Amino acid sequence: MANKPTTSDLYPTPKVAAEVTAYSERNSTSLPKYLVDYHAWVEKSHPHATYMVSNLQAQSLVFFARAFGAKRILEIGSYVGYSALVWSHAVGQDGKVTGLEFSEDYAKIAREAFEKHGAKNVELIVGDALKTLSALKPEEPYDLIFIDAQKSGYPAYLRDILAGSQPGSATRLLRPGGIIIADNVLRRGLVADGSDDNPNWQLQRHVVSAEEDLVALREFNAALAGDERLEALLLPVFDGVGFARLLD
Numbered sequence: 660m661a662n663k664p665t666t667s668d669l670y671p672t673p674k675v676a677a678e679v680t681a682y683s684e685r686n687s688t689s690l691p692k693y694l695v696d697y698h699a700w701v702e703k704s705h706p707h708a709t710y711m712v713s714n715l716q717a718q719s720l721v722f723f724a725r726a727f728g729a730k731r732i733l734e735i736g737s738y739v740g741y742s743a744l745v746w747s748h749a750v751g752q753d754g755k756v757t758g759l760e761f762s763e764d765y766a767k768i769a770r771e772a773f774e775k776h777g778a779k780n781v782e783l784i785v786g787d788a789l790k791t792l793s794a795l796k797p798e799e800p801y802d803l804i805f806i807d808a809q810k811s812g813y814p815a816y817l818r819d820i821l822a823g824s825q826p827g828s829a830t831r832l833l834r835p836g837g838i839i840i841a842d843n844v845l846r847r848g849l850v851a852d853g854s855d856d857n858p859n860w861q862l863q864r865h866v867v868s869a870e871e872d873l874v875a876l877r878e879f880n881a882a883l884a885g886d887e888r889l890e891a892l893l894l895p896v897f898d899g900v901g902f903a904r905l906l907d
């Protein structure tokens with residue numbers, strides 16, 4: 660029997676993959692214009708625009724947040740606020756989004772965007788999330804936590820989330836049934852295939868922390884799949900997206 664096709668069998672050239680992505684974006688519920696415009700503005704004006712999730716990934720985040728019934732979202736790594744604005748749109752004005760961002764400069768740009776677009780339901784906490792995450796004492800636990808900061812920090816973020824979500828404790832970070840979504844967990848496939856003949860090394864070699872990131876992401880993915888308090892799913896879409904549901 661023939662093997663099931665892999666992603667590269669299905670989308671064998673960059674052109675086909677780009678067409679499929681554009682087609683998928685057009686055939687998904689549209690984002691409001693201000694979000695698409697903000698994404699385009701950041702792409703034009705900021706050197707690290709590739710930090711942002713794509714518009715299609717943003718469409719998927721809105722879909723998932725609403726399908727999960729998420730109203731309270733914590734984001735680790737906000738950059739200039741694009742995905743935070745996306746979450747703000749997803750949860751509506753009766754929801755709440757908290758972003759953790761290291762850079763005061765990025766946070767300033769993000770806050771200007773929140774102000775400009777009337778996103779009153781978003782707050783940013785500036786500082787090292789390796790410290791600010793464990794210090795959070797939310798009045799109500801979050802429904803969804805999105806991890807999108809430095810890759811070497813993912814295992815520690817997961818430990819902090821689980822430690823802060825102990826069953827029965829008065830303050831919890833993530834509610835029972837709450838969802839973790841982690842971005843870039845396959846790092847161009849290098850997490851799964853880090854061999855020298857993986858052509859994607861050419862795109863990653865310049866990253867000083869590339870090897871360290873892969874080690875951390877492998878540890879994170881294994882911890883997500885192996886923790887008995889979590890039900891996990893790793894999807895090879897975008898740059899690899901890890902999902903987990905907290906069982907208790």
Ligand SMILES: C[S@@+](CC[C@H](N)C(=O)[O-])C[C@H]1O[C@@H](n2cnc3c(N)ncnc32)[C@H](O)[C@@H]1O
Nearest residue numbers: 710711712736738741742760761787788808809
């Ligand atoms: C990939 S970008 C986030 C992009 C954003 N989620 C979006 O899609 O629009 C990662 C961000 O994490 C921030 N970051 C890196 N290390 C951090 C840390 N230790 N604590 C908080 N933020 C951190 C970086 O400054 C950067 O803005």
